[in-house]
Amino acid sequence: MDVIVLKFGGSCLANPEKIRLRAQQIKSFYDQGLKVITVVSAMGNQTNELVNLAYKVSPTPHRRELDMLLTTGERISMALLSMALNDLHCPAISFTGSQAGVLTEEHHNHANIKEIKPIRVEQELSNDKVVIIAGFQGVNPITKEVTTLGRGGSDTTAMAFAKHFKGRCYIFKDVPGVCSADPNKYHHAQTFKQ
Template sequence: MFIVQKYGGSSLQTAEDIKKVAGRIAELYHKKTNLIVVVSAMGNTTNELTDLAKKISPSPSQRELDMLLTTGERISMALLSMALIDLDVPAISFTGSQAGVMTNDSFNNAQILDIKPIRVEEALKQNKVVVLAGFQGVSPKTKEITTLGRGGSDTTAIAMAAHFKASRCEILKDVDGIATADPKVNKNAKVISEIAYNHLTDMTFWGARFLHHRAAELAQHLNVPVFIGPSHKTGIGTIIKGESLMYENQKILSVNSHAFVREVSISADELHEAIDKVQATLTKKQLPMLQILHSERKERQWKLLLTGAKEHITPINGIFNETNELSTVTTTCLGLVASSKAAELAKKLKSNGIETKNIIYAPLSITFVLDQRDREKAIHTLSMQHAND
């Protein structure tokens, strides 16, 4: 069996955590499982490095920031390889560039263009466990080190699993699996044992944090079987495979949210012109492009709904003339949704004192745009509705 595993930073916070992960990998290795292990930076290392950069420069060079941030995963990969070798498991660590992760030349938010894992293939032939630094690659055009953006280690793992036709890709974290809502907000959230790719991509696009949405799209496109579960115990988790038949079952499957959303107004005739203006402005300010959730035209003004990591979304308040601080809360349903379901949920929110600024429809979901201060209350309200469905 060939498995690609990815361990998140919360599973690698301390030396003891790394030793536990090494023990789990060693058990699989001795059961004749071929393994590629992708790692994130330890604990909050990425945030700490970002904060350190901001102390040096309020608007750090994107190139130098990538050079700095990639050190976090390199620490994890080296320490985990050391722990495996001490357990008599032959292991070798590689950076993204050494592993042949080829990207475009966009700093902070690069996309994988190709995988040329020559050294990885050689190590696997020698029966070694390969430990890869996630989140990073190299541009063959510029020869520069790049990072894949927040959640990029997930994308690394999915891409490797697809290239090597792995039996499955395991995303191992500090959660029991995909839940009906964020367990940190709703303590009554329950683990879903199996979901389809189209549910996965909808949930992650609208803010579910168990997998980066680019990784979810890649898994669906390349048909990679995915397991999401806990890193330090077994027997639970969520399997993602296949497609939902998408009958008109409007029962709520999960409630997800983007905490930091901004609506900006851009003067332009065409949408692509508005997006180009946003990207040019962000690039000038040494910020990566943000995720566009929704666009709407009013005369010559385009209103764009943007989201991203807090450190990237907060600075735009002072960049664009008109900026509204919002959140989104989304219900992903088992099947195709109808406007009657949106009306029912909007009425439920209103009865709990929550005003919706806008409603966005997608085939499997209904998204409510609202003030940031109402976010957690809206999650609880819609989660209660999910329990009653």
């Protein structure tokens, strides 16, 4: 199975227009006969907004509940992107990290991926669907608790699936490459050539 993993960061999914644009990009890979897995972050600055909201409600939010809250951002992105793809007559289905088989340690807010068991992902790829996966999240197989992977967790999710399927992974961001800092915030940021 020739699998390609695409990962879109929050700024690439910041509004409906950008989501439709990403759907067209994904469809172009699908139309080449590739099996496409797409991992998504929360839209725009949504994760930061959810963190701020949690701390407005509680000065010390319970870590489990914070994970439950934060995973909603990626769920929104995955569902909207799947809708946009289906509107383009590109069959797609969305999965949370747990539905996709992302198994983690039990640590809330900074769990590590222990294993990928993508049974449903494999089934849907075999059914010729694009699979959209909510990044940044998984489930502990013992406690059955939803966990988050911490900042950069969606990139980690994408790389884990690429490794599992021995496929190529492309990470799309709104910066010109790998930089020393966020060039949208720090004008002195340098882009690395290699």
